[in-house]
Amino acid sequence: MGAYPKHRIIADELRNQINAGDFSPANKLPSEADLCKFHRASRTTIRDALKILANEGLLTGESGRGWFVRQRRYLIYRPQTVFRPRAPGLDPKLCRFVADRVAEGRQASQTIEVAIVTPPADVAERLELPPDAVTVVRRRVRTVDGELYYINDSYFPWDLVQGSAITLPNDIVRGANAVLTSLGYEQTKVRDEVFIRMPNPDEAHRLRLGPGTPVGVHVLTGTTVTGKPVRVAVNVLPGDRHVIVWDRERGVAGDGS
Amino acid sequence: MGAYPKHRIIADELRNQINAGDFSPANKLPSEADLCKFHRASRTTIRDALKILANEGLLTGESGRGWFVRQRRYLIYRPQTVFRPRAPGLDPKLCRFVADRVAEGRQASQTIEVAIVTPPADVAERLELPPDAVTVVRRRVRTVDGELYYINDSYFPWDLVQGSAITLPNDIVRGANAVLTSLGYEQTKVRDEVFIRMPNPDEAHRLRLGPGTPVGVHVLTGTTVTGKPVRVAVNVLPGDRHVIVWDRERGVAGDGS
DNA sequence: CAGTGGTCTAGACCACATC
DNA sequence: ATGTGGTCTAGACCACTGT
Numbered sequence: 001m002g003a004y005p006k007h008r009i010i011a012d013e014l015r016n017q018i019n020a021g022d023f024s025p026a027n028k029l030p031s032e033a034d035l036c037k038f039h040r041a042s043r044t045t046i047r048d049a050l051k052i053l054a055n056e057g058l059l060t061g062e063s064g065r066g067w068f069v070r071q072r073r074y075l076i077y078r079p080q081t082v083f084r085p086r087a088p089g090l091d092p093k094l095c096r097f098v099a100d101r102v103a104e105g106r107q108a109s110q111t112i113e114v115a116i117v118t119p120p121a122d123v124a125e126r127l128e129l130p131p132d133a134v135t136v137v138r139r140r141v142r143t144v145d146g147e148l149y150y151i152n153d154s155y156f157p158w159d160l161v162q163g164s165a166i167t168l169p170n171d172i173v174r175g176a177n178a179v180l181t182s183l184g185y186e187q188t189k190v191r192d193e194v195f196i197r198m199p200n201p202d203e204a205h206r207l208r209l210g211p212g213t214p215v216g217v218h219v220l221t222g223t224t225v226t227g228k229p230v231r232v233a234v235n236v237l238p239g240d241r242h243v244i245v246w247d248r249e250r251g252v253a254g255d256g257s
Numbered sequence: 258m259g260a261y262p263k264h265r266i267i268a269d270e271l272r273n274q275i276n277a278g279d280f281s282p283a284n285k286l287p288s289e290a291d292l293c294k295f296h297r298a299s300r301t302t303i304r305d306a307l308k309i310l311a312n313e314g315l316l317t318g319e320s321g322r323g324w325f326v327r328q329r330r331y332l333i334y335r336p337q338t339v340f341r342p343r344a345p346g347l348d349p350k351l352c353r354f355v356a357d358r359v360a361e362g363r364q365a366s367q368t369i370e371v372a373i374v375t376p377p378a379d380v381a382e383r384l385e386l387p388p389d390a391v392t393v394v395r396r397r398v399r400t401v402d403g404e405l406y407y408i409n410d411s412y413f414p415w416d417l418v419q420g421s422a423i424t425l426p427n428d429i430v431r432g433a434n435a436v437l438t439s440l441g442y443e444q445t446k447v448r449d450e451v452f453i454r455m456p457n458p459d460e461a462h463r464l465r466l467g468p469g470t471p472v473g474v475h476v477l478t479g480t481t482v483t484g485k486p487v488r489v490a491v492n493v494l495p496g497d498r499h500v501i502v503w504d505r506e507r508g509v510a511g512d513g514s
Numbered sequence: 515c516a517g518t519g520g521t522c523t524a525g526a527c528c529a530c531a532t533c
Numbered sequence: 534a535t536g537t538g539g540t541c542t543a544g545a546c547c548a549c550t551g552t
Contacts, residue, residue: 005521012458031537042523047538055312055468056455064530064537074452079503192503195331196453196473196496198313201269211312214471214496216453239453239471246336246449246503262540288518299542304519320519321549518550524543531537 007048010039014049018058018069029059029067057212057240074243075144077235079192079218086175095171101144108149110142114169116158119232123155126221127229134158136167138176141206148207151236160185160230176231177222185230187222194218194244203236214239264305267296271306275315275326286316286324314469314497331500332401336449336475343432352428358401365406367399371426373415376489380412383478384486391415393424395433398463405464408493417442417487433488434479442487444479451475451501460493471496 014029023029030038035046050067053059061067081100090099101108119127119135127135140152154176156166164179165172172179177187195217199209209215218235237244271286280286287295292303307324310316318324338357347356358365376384376392384392397409411433413423421436422429429436434444452474456466466472475492494501 007521015458033537044524045522048521051308056457061538062531063539064532066531066537188506190505192501192505194451194473194501196471196494196499196501198469198471200313201272212455214453214455216451216473237453242453244449244451244453248447248449249445264540290518301543302541305540318519319550321517321551323518323550515552516550517552519548521545521547523545526540526542528540529538532535 006041007045007052010035010041010046010049011052014053015056015058018053023069027069027071029069031066054210055212057214059212060210070240072240075149075241077150077218077237077242077244078246079220079244080246093173095173096175097142098171106145108142108144110140110152110171112169112171113139114167115139116167119155122219123232123234126219126232127155127157129157136161138166138169147241148238149241150238151203151206152233153235154231154233156180156231157229180222180230185224185228187230188225189223189227191221191223192218193221196239199236199238207236207238209238216242216244218244263296263298264302265309267292267298267303267306268309271310272313272315275310280326284326284328286326288323311467312469314471317467327497329497332406332498334407334475334494334499334501335503336477336501337503350430352430353432354399355428363402365399365401367397367409367428369426369428370396371424372396373424376412379476380489380491383476383489384412384414386414393418395423395426404498405495406498407495408460408463409490410492411488411490413437413488414486437479437487442481442485444487445482446480446484448478448480449475450478453496456493456495464493464495466495473499473501475501 017023029035032043032046032050035041036043039046050059050061054061058070059067060070081096086096086099087103090103094102097110098108115137116134117137118124118132119129119137121131123135124131124133129135135155135158138154142149142152156176160183161167161179164183166176166179180187196214197217199207199213199215203209203215216237216239218237220233220235221229222231223229274280286292289300289303289307292298293300296303307316307318311318315327316324317327338353343353343356344360347360351359354367355365372394373391374394375381375389376386376394378388380392381388381390386392392412392415395411399406399409417440418424418436421440423433423436437444453471454474456464456470456472460466460472473494473496475494477490477492478486479488480486
């Protein structure tokens, strides 16, 4: 084989065909057997090429059906809404997340599960807790228009929220932050961190992710005015379904020439 | 071959060993031949398992040497600096990006290449230009401490910046935004968008990315006070090297209970 | 040189989807 | 029943790394 391996050459060729729209509107590729004949290659080589494209997120193979070009539809994810007051028109019986989607003309739902756990090391560190400290975690999987949207796991130090509505597995209509405020721990500063990586098996399972789908992990750490951390939210967003958007104004620009 | 395929079982086992640190400090796995014997599997099956982990970003194979656990070191990327004035202590002869890294005690450099092109469709759309309009693009690849850091491609409408320093392939020490201001197009609003996906072959090549490394694409659109778009910057950040960080203050929280 | 991963082949059996 | 992708085997040759 030359300097450039055969399965890569085939992958490049197929990628160009995909980008040129050669397989639309059916979005279905020729069968592996046909590709073998056409490219004069063994099935392994053809499959190596297809796997490259699958791991780039361009294709998915469906057992017994064929290989298909993947679709992308982006939903907008706005970390900024954390510091925006609830819009007045929203249905007061719905939690913020669902109410916001309904206002956009979408359908939304979420599952909630509350547990008392010792948090992962990175969460404990952000909450400035010793490694064996206990937290309440509200684990949610959010769905928009019938499609899995993202995971939201919110951790609160147990001694702060003990006995409050945060520990109950229901929607908190007025918002967890209102509860924190009434407990004397108003969240006034926030740090947002976004990590980009491949999902671990647990995340892949919870969000039904195929290969080649990276995730953005938005970690929100909220602190009081004195700097005490009161809440860490870990949001896991499938990359093929989200754009993260911020809007900003004013000031002088200058991000490096 | 139960319901759960053999190569997945082996991949799970290896993943656990990696996370438990079984292969540190050398970070080297047993050879494929040894894994075949140990797991009583063919080389193909072992390699299928290793490829799963490679596509999760956990391993890299090095020809003739072996399989190694991948390292992660995150560098902080702050989109916010766009609206922050240049710190007074910085070396006035360096451009903002390099000067900021030097202030952090790091080494930094960048390559600059300027071209006049018709922009990609998504850039043209954000600049509100017809598809055949011409832009100036400043393409930079930025390096920190000798390691490739990210791609920054900044597009400006040709008729706005024609004849200015923006069209020259040098550092603009006072910053491109200062130039825009002096041309009468001060950038006062910014939209940040972050997409998460696998790199295309061009990006993978420019940033020397191995398989299983997703990228974050930070698209910054700057507009004047009247809403006229004057600049689109496309930043491609390898996920294994970056955290995107925002710090915010004040206001009432409430991102959905 | 021997050992390692990278590529490729030919052939087999299975589960699943479709008709 | 047929065709599809999913998995697995055994064996081969190559380029590269280390000694």
